[in-house]
Amino acid sequence: MAVFDPIQYKKIEREVYSLTAASYEKFGSTSFEAYAQPLLEGAQLKPGQHVLDVACGTGIPSLMVSPLVEPGGTVTGIDLAPGMIELAKKKAGERGLKNVTFQEADGESLPFADESFDTVLCNHGLVHMTDRAKALREMYRVLRKDYGILALSVWGTPDRALTIGIVAMAIREIWPAAVIPGAPMWFDFGPEGVLEKTLTDAGFRNPQTTTYSVSLVVKSGEEYWEGVLGISGRLQMLLKSIPQEAASKIKAKVIGTSENFRSQGQIEIPCKEIIAIARR
Template sequence: MINREEAIAKTKTIFNTASDYFDAPALSFWNRFGQQTIERLSLSSGEQVLDVCCGTGASAIPAAVRVGSNGKVLGIDIAESLLELARHKSQQQGLENIEFRYGDFENLGLKDESFDTVVCVFGIFFVPDMVAAVRELWRMVRPGGKLAITSWGKKVFEPANQIFWDAIKAERPDLYKNFTPWDRIADPASLQALLEAGGATQVEVFTEVGTHELACPEDWWTMVLGGGLRGTIDQLDPITKERIRKANIEFLRSNQINSLFVDVLYAIGQK
């Protein structure tokens, strides 16, 4: 198993670096799926919500709007540069019921059963021991409350994602990945089993099969720079990086691809 501290440090570095593109229009899917996670929870006014791996607030900010001035949202992330963006966005919207805090959610030290809802969108799979992570999140859910975990399904920005990795394999086979973190929970049964192994009850998993539209082929490269693939890109020399960028964009342009397949899984457990 991957060393936990190494995994956290690597994820922190990647997303601190990716913050320069994280909120670009080409990455509107963060807000889209964050918003849809919150909509599935039917939050009520006055609820206390914890959002771990909150990024720039894609789910935390909609949650703060839903729970109103009597509610409270705490967003946690290990990438301080993403948290700064989140704070700025929430201030722009005049939200005073939301706080963004740096932290490793496996070691938050928050009280048992202290939140009505705990949310983790596209973050659980970065933790080597996902069962322990779910157990920790579930611990903080009040009786009657909910835990929501959103993850990627089988198709994630295809066919561009496969073209990216084919180009990496051709140029730098040492960086090629046969496996992505979310592969462990990319189908409904695996995701449900994860939540139940972590103690969650009344678990339901919803599958969304959809697409992400590209305004132009270059949008894909912006997505690469603004997400987890940034960690691979930053290990390339400038000339190799440019060759891979051109190969990706040329594939999309020559094949007239203006939308990418993307599957998302929403799991909700109720205590």
């Protein structure tokens, strides 16, 4: 049985997501903006606030936040993958945004002083952390005491977060050895009560969770497959590591399952995401 190696995992995540930053942006920008919208609403952002976006990817939430905290506010985006950071910086420059900065950093070891931020955002980034408890303690540490707000999103269970659950269930069925005990999984916080307990254990007060429905609309199963593959460096890495026959079966299963959601000439795949708001 494979043994999870967190150091190697981070190394691969850093490399793979750097290499796939362009495809992540191409296929994921619209959907991740939709996923981020309820997160930003829950964060109650105001002008003059200083916001940290953990695991910012290509800067999608950060760039959405920028005008919301003007005048006087700032946004700092961090990500483990330098390729993601480079693309985020490019986008901010093209839009002429002056209050947004991006830097390469590990969410489990934030390079900021205590109580540096009014708000910390993490849009589907916690599931990528090898030590989630440590990452949350770091987010807690850099928040302002007593009034700092954490706003984060995670996926529901695979049968509810179907935009990626379809893929995960196909992998479990066709190549279950891909699931390594101890490795971060997309759906670890999906079961009821898990996220709230994890946040409370990290020191946060009165975490409140809300489930939102965000559908992915595509023209075909092939388009869905290409999109999911494009945004997930982890999936690309997996498919290259298993026999070609198994990879082909996973692809066929995913495309076939997605077609079950076809209606009126398009495919609409439902997805449940969980938004948590908590205070330091």
